[in-house]
Amino acid sequence: MLAAAQVPVVPELPAVNLHCHTFFSFNAYGYSPAAYAWEAKKRGLYAAGIVDFDVLDGVEEFLASAELLGLRALAGMESRVVVPEWRDRDINSPGEPGICYFMGSGFTEGSPELRLSSEGLGRMHALAQGRNRVMLDKLNRYLGKVRVDYEEDVLPLTPSGNPTERHMLVALYRRSLELFPQKPSRARFWAEALNMKPPEIVALDERPVELQMLIRAKLMKRGGPGYTAPDHRSFPSLDEMIALVKELGGVPTHTWLDGMSDCESDAPELLDFMIEKGSACLNIVPDRNWNLRDSEERSRKRAKLYQIVEEAGKRDLPIIVGTEMNKNGQRFVDDFHAQAMGPVCEAFLRGARIMTGHTSLKRSMGIGLLDEEVVERFGKNRKAANLLFECVGELAPARTAEEREDVNRAIKSLWERRDIS
Numbered sequence: 001m002l003a004a005a006q007v008p009v010v011p012e013l014p015a016v017n018l019h020c021h022t023f024f025s026f027n028a029y030g031y032s033p034a035a036y037a038w039e040a041k042k043r044g045l046y047a048a049g050i051v052d053f054d055v056l057d058g059v060e061e062f063l064a065s066a067e068l069l070g071l072r073a074l075a076g077m078e079s080r081v082v083v084p085e086w087r088d089r090d091i092n093s094p095g096e097p098g099i100c101y102f103m104g105s106g107f108t109e110g111s112p113e114l115r116l117s118s119e120g121l122g123r124m125h126a127l128a129q130g131r132n133r134v135m136l137d138k139l140n141r142y143l144g145k146v147r148v149d150y151e152e153d154v155l156p157l158t159p160s161g162n163p164t165e166r167h168m169l170v171a172l173y174r175r176s177l178e179l180f181p182q183k184p185s186r187a188r189f190w191a192e193a194l195n196m197k198p199p200e201i202v203a204l205d206e207r208p209v210e211l212q213m214l215i216r217a218k219l220m221k222r223g224g225p226g227y228t229a230p231d232h233r234s235f236p237s238l239d240e241m242i243a244l245v246k247e248l249g250g251v252p253t254h255t256w257l258d259g260m261s262d263c264e265s266d267a268p269e270l271l272d273f274m275i276e277k278g279s280a281c282l283n284i285v286p287d288r289n290w291n292l293r294d295s296e297e298r299s300r301k302r303a304k305l306y307q308i309v310e311e312a313g314k315r316d317l318p319i320i321v322g323t324e325m326n327k328n329g330q331r332f333v334d335d336f337h338a339q340a341m342g343p344v345c346e347a348f349l350r351g352a353r354i355m356t357g358h359t360s361l362k363r364s365m366g367i368g369l370l371d372e373e374v375v376e377r378f379g380k381n382r383k384a385a386n387l388l389f390e391c392v393g394e395l396a397p398a399r400t401a402e403e404r405e406d407v408n409r410a411i412k413s414l415w416e417r418r419d420i421s
Contacts, residue, residue: 007041007068007069007070007399010041010042010043010044011044012044012045012046013043013044013045013046013336014046014336014345014349015044015045015046015333015334015336016045016046016047016048016049016321016322016333016334016348016349016352017040017045017048017049017321017322017323017325017332017333017334018047018048018049018051018074018076018105018320018321018322018352018355019049019051019076019283019285019320019321019322019323019324020036020048020049020050020051020322020323020324020325021050021051021052021053021324021325021326022036022050022052022058022062023158023159024052024055024057024058024158024159024160024162025052025053025054025055025078025162025164025326026053026164026166026167026326027325027326028325028326028327028328028329028330029325029328031325032058032061032159033050033058033059033061033062033065034061034062034065036048036050036062037062037065037066037069037071037073038065038069039332040071040333041069041070041071043332043333045071045333046072046349046352047071047072047073047074047352047353047356047393048066048071048072048073048074049073049074049075049076049105049320049322049355049356050062050074050075050076051076051077051078051103051105051322051324052076052077052078052162053077053078053079053128053162053164054077054078054079054124054125054127054128054162055077055110055112055115055121055125055160055162056075056077056107056109056110056111056114056115056121056248057110057111057112057115057159057160057162058075058110059075059107059108059109059110059111060109060110060111062075063075063108063359063363066397067398067404069399070397070398070399070403071397072352072356072359072360072393072397073356073359074105074106074320074352074355074356074358074359075105075106075107075108075110075359076103076104076105076106076107076250076253077103077104077107077110077245077250078101078102078103078255079101079102079103079124079128079235079236079241080093080099080100080101080102080230080235081099081100081101081102081235081236081237081238081240081241082098082099082100082230082231082232082235082236082237082238083098083099083100083237083238084098084232084237084238085273086098086100086263089261089262089263090261090262090263091261091262091263091264092255092256092257092261092263092264094257094261095221095222096222096229096230098230099230099235100238100254100255101255101257102238102241102242102252102253102254102255102279103245103252103253103254103255103283104241104244104245104248104250104251104252104253105250105251105253105281105283105320105355106249106250106251106281106355106358106359106362106368106369107248107249107250108249108359108362108363108368109248109249110248112160114248118244118247118248120240120243120244120247120248121244121248123236124236124241124244125162127234127235127236128162128164129162129163130234131228131234132150132154132163132164132165132168133150134228135165135168135220135226135227135228136148136150136154136168136226138225138226138227138228139168139172139219139220139225139226142193142219142225142226143172143193145179145189146172146175146176146179146189146193147175148168148171148172148175150163153171153174153175154167154168154171157170157171165216165220166216166326168220169212169215169216169220170212172215173208173211173212173215176189176190183202183205184198184202186201186205187199187201187202187205188201190211190215193215193219194214194215194218194219195218209328209329213327238277239277242277242278242279246278246370249362249368251280251281251355251358251368251369251370252277252278252279252280252281253279253280253281253282253283253320254270254271254274254279254281254282254283255282255283255284256270256282256283256284256308258288258289258301258304258305259289259301259304259305259307259308260300260301260304264304264308265304267304267307267308267311268311271308271311271312271315271317272315275315275317280317280318280369280370280382281317281318281319281320281351281355282308282312282317282318282319282320282351283319283320283321283322284305284308284309284319284320284321284348285321285322285323285324286305286321286334286341286344286348287323287330287331287334287335288301289301289302289304289305290302290305290338290340290341291335291338291340302340305344306343306344309343309344309347312347313347315382316382316383316386317382318350318351318354318355318386319347319348319350319351320348320351320352320355321334321348321351321352322334334348336348350390352393353389353390353393353394354369354386354389354390354393355369355389355393356393357388357389357390357391357392357393357394358389358392358393360392360393360395360407360411361389361392361411361415364407364408364411364412365411365412365415367415369385369389384420387420388414388415388420391414391420392411392414395407395410395411
């Protein structure tokens with residue numbers, strides 16, 4: 001077991017990453033939940049959080065690691081859902097009307113075993129794997145020689161049988177290296193498959209990550225030979241996802257892309273709809289909304305970022321942010337010192353305090369942001385409830401058993417106070 005003396009002691013930074021995928025779905029750098037917690041602590045993050053697609057397999061490992069390290073923590077799950085009310089409108093999955101990326105945040109329990117005991121979680125995982133198998137079958141037929149087997153080639157790339165599109169992509173690319181070890185023949189194969197010229201592929205051969213992303217865009221996404229148009233049979237509904245998140249003790253969390261889609265262009269309508277459905281938190285990936293080369297696009301998306309943060313603030317909706325880290329090149333943590341982040345930094349840090357406070361209070365006293373005790377005490381006053389959880393999240397994380405006892409006493413004292421302001 002990790003001793004307190006081995007825990008990195010570094011200055012705490014005003015920076016968080018509460019949306020990092022682990023190898024239980026796909027992490028571009030291979031981080032396990034424990035490895036990510038360790039790296040976050042070493043780098044001095046104020047708080048860190050994991051999010052994996054369709055499973056809670058890494059929750060217990062991550063929270064246990066964060067506790068040993070004295071790190072504020074948040075654990076979540078992400079999926080794609082169907083929104084029947086907006087079946088003809090793009091939401092946050094470009095080119096897929098009615099499909100929405102949606103999350104649950106603040107889980108305090110989760111493991112591969114939970115997937116077997118939870119009907120809803122098992123169904124979500126089964127739907128995701130069913131979509132994968134259909135896609136891989138189509139890709140195998142299209143690519144001909146470059147064929148991979150789901151059980152033998154894809155599943156071994158994951159620690160608990162939860163492959164994603166990116167795992168299938170890695171398996172296909174590796175198979176092409178085996179079958180075409182010489183660059184010219186490999187370039188001819190992918191050029192034909194992608195409807196490109198061999199020299200274009202040769203130019204990417206030394207940048208395999210870029211080539212793989214190109215393969216994914218042309219073969220797996222909308223219009224590609226592996227793509228299947230989504231419908232209610234292959235995805236859970238938004239209502240089902242929200243009910244499942246609440247059942248498992250999490251906080252339903254809407255994910256916001258960039259404000260450019262039909263639904264996202266009207267921030268008040270979007271947030272009011274999601275809140276009415278039961279969403280109680282908002283997730284943003286800031287880097288893709290301001291760190292852009294094109295000045296016109298940068299200006300447009302930055303304005304949308306500021307708008308969604310402002311509208312969330314009006315509704316006392318906590319915001320969590322992160323970089324995903326499921327693609328090479330994504331930052332370990334957002335640049336909280338960037339000029340563009342200045343107007344929104346405090347909202348992001350406050351959201352981190354609220355949501356990690358939810359985790360702490362839930363683990364200490366079994367009381368979370370949406371639990372009955374909170375509703376009875378605060379009613380519809382989200383601002384007052386958020387303040388309580390923010391105060392809990394501000395408490396210095398413990399590094400020893402004695403410190404954890406002190407923190408638990410402080411949490412209980414905050415809960416019992418009636419004059420938090």
